[in-house]
């Protein structure tokens with residue numbers, strides 16, 4: 001899946017995400033924010049200048065967010081990302097109202113929109129996680145020039161002695177039957193069972 005496709009799912013299908021920012025004491029604060037637009041340059045949302053969320057964004061222009069869709073756990077697609085934010089003022093505000101017509105019910109008159117400003121998440125990285133597939137599917141992604149940050153586990157080929165330990169405890173069946181073993185990161189759920197059981201410490205945690 002391309003990064004553009006993942007951002008489109010986040011913006012169009014999930015649409016409302018929980019955003020985390022830091023307050024003046026360096027403590028996390030969360031709020032639910034709608035994602036109004038997405039394109040090759042990132043994601044766009046808006047807020048009003050009077051909100052404390054606006055103040056937090058301006059003081060520390062960085063967010064972490066998570067959104068999900070699905071009826072229950074086993075139909076869930078979740079996307080999390082963190083990234084750098086910039087204030088765009090009124091730029092693209094008209095387009096946001098045009099493409100999200102429900103906003104006109106919240107801010108009906110042009111005068112009532114004077115406090116609104118647009119923000120862009122212009123650089124970031126994150127993870128797509130699909131529990132509707134078994135084994136679950138995950139994919140890391142990045143945009144705006146950010147490097148992809150891989151997490152999880154890998155097997156050191158030089159140390160692996162080819163026992164069946166890791167394969168016997170892997171809930172996703174994502175460790176190869178080859179010697180040395182190889183983890184298919186796209187289906188690993190990061191439980192750490194393989195890390196704990198390996199007798200020669202061939203499994204390494206990536207952080």
Ligand code: SF4
Pocket residue numbers: 153166169170171172173174175183187188189190191192193194195
């Ligand atoms: S961390 Fe868990 S899911 Fe991933 S390869 Fe190891 S045992 Fe399997």
Ligand code: SF4
Pocket residue numbers: 155159160161162163164165166167181197198199200201202203
């Ligand atoms: S438990 Fe360790 S040594 Fe055994 S197959 Fe897995 S990685 Fe290799």
